[in-house]
Amino acid sequence: MAQRGDVEVRRASQLDYPEQAPSVDQALDRLDRNQPWIHAADAHAPRFSSSGRPAILLTGYWPPTNEGVRKFSPDPVQNPGGWQGSNWENRGYDVYSYFPEFNPPDCANCGKGHGDLEVDYQDTSLDFWPIAWNIRPIAVITFSRGSWDNSWEVEINQYNRTYWIPDYLDPRRPTPEPPDDTRADDALIESSLPVQDIVDAVNQAGLGINGYVNWTGDGGGFLSEFIAYHGVWYRENHASPADPDWCVAAGHVHVGHGVSWPKTILAVDITLRTVADYVDTVVAATVCQTDLGFGGPGAALLTVCGDPLASGGNADLMVSYGPPEGVGVLLAGTSFQPTPWHGGTVVPVPVWNYRSFRFDPNGRWLWPQIGGGLGPISVYTQAVYRDASQPQGYGFSNAIRVDFLP
Numbered sequence: 001m002a003q004r005g006d007v008e009v010r011r012a013s014q015l016d017y018p019e020q021a022p023s024v025d026q027a028l029d030r031l032d033r034n035q036p037w038i039h040a041a042d043a044h045a046p047r048f049s050s051s052g053r054p055a056i057l058l059t060g061y062w063p064p065t066n067e068g069v070r071k072f073s074p075d076p077v078q079n080p081g082g083w084q085g086s087n088w089e090n091r092g093y094d095v096y097s098y099f100p101e102f103n104p105p106d107c108a109n110c111g112k113g114h115g116d117l118e119v120d121y122q123d124t125s126l127d128f129w130p131i132a133w134n135i136r137p138i139a140v141i142t143f144s145r146g147s148w149d150n151s152w153e154v155e156i157n158q159y160n161r162t163y164w165i166p167d168y169l170d171p172r173r174p175t176p177e178p179p180d181d182t183r184a185d186d187a188l189i190e191s192s193l194p195v196q197d198i199v200d201a202v203n204q205a206g207l208g209i210n211g212y213v214n215w216t217g218d219g220g221g222f223l224s225e226f227i228a229y230h231g232v233w234y235r236e237n238h239a240s241p242a243d244p245d246w247c248v249a250a251g252h253v254h255v256g257h258g259v260s261w262p263k264t265i266l267a268v269d270i271t272l273r274t275v276a277d278y279v280d281t282v283v284a285a286t287v288c289q290t291d292l293g294f295g296g297p298g299a300a301l302l303t304v305c306g307d308p309l310a311s312g313g314n315a316d317l318m319v320s321y322g323p324p325e326g327v328g329v330l331l332a333g334t335s336f337q338p339t340p341w342h343g344g345t346v347v348p349v350p351v352w353n354y355r356s357f358r359f360d361p362n363g364r365w366l367w368p369q370i371g372g373g374l375g376p377i378s379v380y381t382q383a384v385y386r387d388a389s390q391p392q393g394y395g396f397s398n399a400i401r402v403d404f405l406p
Helices: 024-038 065-072 121-135 195-203 223-237 261-284
Strands: 055-059 094-098 139-145 151-155 157-159 188-190 210-214 249-255 290-293 301-306 314-320 327-333 336-341 344-348 353-358 365-371 377-386 394-404
Touching: 024 261, 055 065, 055 121, 055 223, 055 261, 065 094, 065 139, 065 261, 094 121, 121 223, 139 223, 139 261, 151 195, 157 223, 188 223, 195 210, 195 261, 223 249, 249 261, 301 377, 301 394, 314 327, 314 377, 327 344, 344 377, 344 394, 353 365
Parallel strands: 055 094, 055 139, 139 249, 151 210
Antiparallel strands: 151 249, 157 188, 290 394, 301 314, 314 365, 327 353, 327 377, 336 344, 377 394
8 A cells, every 4th residue: 555646736836955945054044143133122032822831743644653753642542651742852842742543553554544633634634623723833743654665755845736646435535625725726835844954863863764855746645745734734824923823844754664663763853853953943033022011902912023123134913813804903103102092002102104904714914024124213013903892892902012123
């Protein structure tokens, strides 16, 4: 039974060269560029809406990948040795894994298995989204079995395919097909993992594993690419550093059937360390502008995160947790004079500029890539929006001081 499919799709542009891919070196370069400004901006690191430590989500399919991530399962039945993901290696991340089981456990022709994330289009989608929404991971690494060799194949390209190879149980193709109705047919989402760093680290470990990046191919058009697409799809929906549920990186690894279980466990750890190092560096290079409070009534949260807003830098602005598809106005001014209005407090008074907006169906509005420079000047900004559930019909986000630097 082939774990990878062989089907052609219409091609979007691809990452053909290693220097185009996310990498630890690129993240360090950005950190070096931003470092002189980070404290000058009086900003802070991004915050995450989930309580406690940020989480990293791992998924497995056929062996050896389910065995490679087993120790991170919080399920005592699947992992009787106990969850090992709490503050893993004191890195500040909780690691969770989910995967199906197979009989026999070392199966060759494995089928769909049973349990979480069964190798089935409908079951994968039904299980993946509640898991991801509950964990709200800062990174996602999906694994599945690939070729019949000792490979560690890190994928670049995942497609929103219009045709998927049939699986094991009716209905044997995704419903809907393509699965993602927010993007074009056969749209490409690329891995945001530090792919070459992962391969280099695995190859340098002396495990006898052949790590490589699949720069121009695809995930095979079967369930491996399907779970891979879900991971990068989740990340794409939370790619902004201003998102309270920011997901920095996601991508997929095909593991050769010839890689032993013990070596798979070691290579998963190596991959996880590499991704955690990358996430650390990206987060360290990212700042959020100063939150002044004054939010409410209503639950909307305003964040401005990205580079310090010096010349050449940019940051995203997001308003989250608003009424789905509701309307609002983003207010801005250079004067900080909190003033009561319609049951809340407006901070930028007088208002010298405003921008109307509409929340998306998830109650979010994003203004991406606000350019820096032209400072020093501080601008106070706040969102006011229609909210029929409030006594006077309006909701108010917190206020943010946005510091534009030279």
